[in-house]
Amino acid sequence: MTHSTMQSTLVATEAEKSGRWAGRNADKDQLRKEIWQALEESGMNVGPVWSRISNWVGADVAAKRLSELEIWRKADVIKCNPDPPQIPVRLRGLYDGKIILMPVPEFGTGDLPWVLLDPKELERQGVQFELAATSVGAVQVGQKMSFENLPKIDLAICGCVAVTQAGGRTGKGGGFADLELGLFRDLGKIDDTTPIVTTVHSSMVVEDGRLPVMEHDSLLNWIVTECDVIETQPSHPQPGGVHWDLVLPDQFESIWFLKELKEKILAAKAD
Template sequence: MTHSTMQSTLVATEAEKSGRWAGRNADKDRLRQEIWQALEDSGMNVGPVWSRISNWVGADVAAKRLSQLGIWSAAQVVKCNPDPPQIPVRLRALYDGKTVLMPVPEFGTGDLPWVLLDPKELERQGVQFELAATSVGAVQVGPKLSFEDLPEIDLAVCGCVAVTRAGGRTGKGGGFADLELGLFRDLGKIDAGTPIVTTVHSSMVVEDARLPVMEHDSLLNWIVTEEEAIETRPKGPQPGGVNWDLVLPEQFESIWFLKELKDKILAAKAS
């Protein structure tokens, strides 16, 4: 492959740059595009940038910094998103003896939506942690669970594209993280004291006004970059469970188990 051909394969299409979920919030769309463009222009990206939780130089440093916090030491069960910049987080958790819960990317298409990685069981089976820490490897080697069967979570790690020091966050635009956290609250898997954290490149930390916090938004308690650890100390309580009025029809269509889980949750609340 020639250099020019290789370069052309790395150029994002206009469709990719607009984002798979563009159109739900114009301000967030513009902010995500700005972040992705700046990451690409700076050369601090690792691999593709657009329309994803993109990887970046220093993700391993941020994971180490996260592991030095008290909230990490206190956690035995860590939920972590499946994206590339959080591979070092999942890997460090396994080496530190923690159980890792990872969603199947975009909750899958019909299999159970969660993977459980038990470091003791992985060692017993001779599975390398480096394999299990990747999203593809995790899906191959870890047992699958439903939302209802997950253990209680001590630390929730989210993938983000932009964050603020006030605890605001936005991901790639699909709404998976906020929906996930709402379901956790409805099912008693997290409570008001469960830390919600992310690891991001320092360029992804933006001014508070760029990312207004809505009533239904889950707030970050910690932001960890390759340069610093930021305790956000958000004002006010976290939201409750899922606000079903805000779930889009396309989310019910694309997340195969969502309607059935909604019915179970509402029935339990009504009983």
Template sequence: MSHSTLKSTLESTSEEKAGRWSGRNADKDRLRAEIWSGLEASGLSIGPVWSRISNWVGAEVAARNLSELDIWKRAKVVKCNPDPPQIAVRLRALYDGKLLYMPVPEFGSGELPWVLLDPAKLERDGVQFEMAATSQGAVSVGQKLGFEDIQPLDMAVCGCIAVTRAGGRTGKGGGFADLELGLFRDLGKITADTPIVTTVHSSMVVEDTRLPIMAHDSLLNWIVTEKEAIETAPHGRQPGGVVWDMVQPDQLEDIWFLKDLKAKILASKAGSAPDPKA
């Protein structure tokens, strides 16, 4: 097999593994494939790797490092993504007595997209924190809520595949985190002072130039790995809310509540009744 044929075969295999969100941004696709391949080859991955927020050896150490930061100690209300590498973050939030919001994976289908885990209530109900900290456990025992029902957040934890010290980030490619954070800003649930945080393996921290930052991308304030806690130096400002022109058509169709919530947000900004066709 020639070098060009081998390269083409490897690229095709990577594209297939990358899943249904590949093709939206070629630079990010290549970077995600590189990170996923590295986790797989190094033996640092835990469970499936591709087309997801992959789990990795050292996630519990990174969660402990996060819990030692002042921003964590001050936070009383925390949002955390539902993915496996952040189980330890969710568990620490519960043991530290924080109210914890977690999105239903990919915002669910026809059900309220958020769950609230109140550690005091879980204790009264005899629910083990270790079970509630898993995504399936959280969905089964948490209080179901919509975006508008969430309290203002003291910290937002996102799942990432690659990050930069300039605050750049990319997840699995579905756009859920940026959409979620944009909606939070539009609804007044986070402000410019709310820290946006992730826990990642140190191999996922890449050079600033490797990760293009788009107009709708939310920037990280802190990156915590199994080795260190990094306060980022973001280039530019956070987006003011959802950049609706950059929301993918499939997102508007597949995320069951998004059209109605968009209409409410745009109507609120315009000071009028919502237009269901917006």
């Protein structure tokens, strides 16, 4: 291998570790790298770590802790991200008789961006909950839905890479969760009383100052780890709907339905 080839290989590796969406916020980029590195070095990861909502040892314990909270018991409809560490959350939801709403990973490429999992319907069809709880299985067996047709949400669960006790959060950097929650507010699917929750490894809880909060960032109300339950003290009010002026051009290009949905939302507000 030549020196130049070795250099390009190293650059590619560092690019992967920086994350697919690196460059939008340098502080968050650095924090994500530290979290991913620490998770890998500690051996607490389950499977790949970099540039994703990483899975971790104890995710099933955190899901059990979440299921014991009053916000869970009261919820009939739960929105949950499609990532591996939340498989136990989706599975518990189905066994507890909850309707689960899951986005197609990164909202898909042209089909309806959501799936609805109704445990009664899955049982009627003979579908195993363990299959439906995986992202691939959910897309195969769930009812496809648009943002507009989703039912009102009682509990919103987000995948995170780092969180703070002030309610700050960051995912893998693509901006999907904050955009999703903004759309929910615009469409009346959640309001200021809807709990926003995550399950994360305890090593992902960082000091408040490490995670800058932007005006469009939705804040967590609860953080559940493998060893603790944290009711946060949010430092800011929740944002309103989508801050369209902060949506990046690449988000409009990569999220196939976003331009049309923006037009519908703005037209409805103008009426």
